[in-house]
Amino acid sequence: MTDKRTQAVRLAAEATHTPAHAAVSGRAVSVIERYRLQPDDLPGGEWEGRIHSVNTQGVEALTPLVFIEGLAKPLALSADDMQTLLRMTDSPFASDWIGCKVVVRAVRINAQRVLRLYAPGMAGLPVDLPAAPRPRRRRRAWLALSLLLTLIALSVWLVYAVEQRTLLWAFLQQAVTTPGATPTP
Secondary structure, three states, X not given: OOOHHHHHHHHHHHHHHOOOOOOOOOHHHHHHHHHOOOHHHXXXXXXXXXXXXXXXXXXXXXXXXXXXXXXXXXXXXXXXXXXXXXXXHOOOOHHHOOOOEEEEEEEEEOOEEXXXXXXXXXXXXXXXXXXXXXXXXXXXXXXXXXXXXXXXXXXXXXXXXXXXXXXXXXXXXXXXXXXXOOOOO
């Protein structure tokens, strides 16, 4: 049976042997983007709730995941997040973290938006709101649409002119022969 000391030693050993800078590639990128909490998933860049479940994910390197009430996706804990939970609960056991009230904030660290866990009321990095998306200009679409409508109008006029050529010819002759009179079709 493990105690707190041996589990803490094991967690520290795993952290030293797991490369923190290992690049995520392949299908793992899709898993992280779709099934783990991202900074853009937080309304207003911040969320407060209770932890209702703690799990781990991975094969070679285990990633602790925290499920927070009100959020559909789990938060992958960083080393700083685990230290925050250890200080809040005074326990390295994940089962003791359940029920703990936490605040998740989207913050900017090293020019990258990441999620960090804080105790309610705890000072920390300010919330980093995403930049407002610039409106996309659709000049090409409007140009293509206006060109298409012009071609349709021209083709309709051309078809009308071909079908009504005798009437148009008579109208033009009458307009030329009587300069002061208004033409009547």
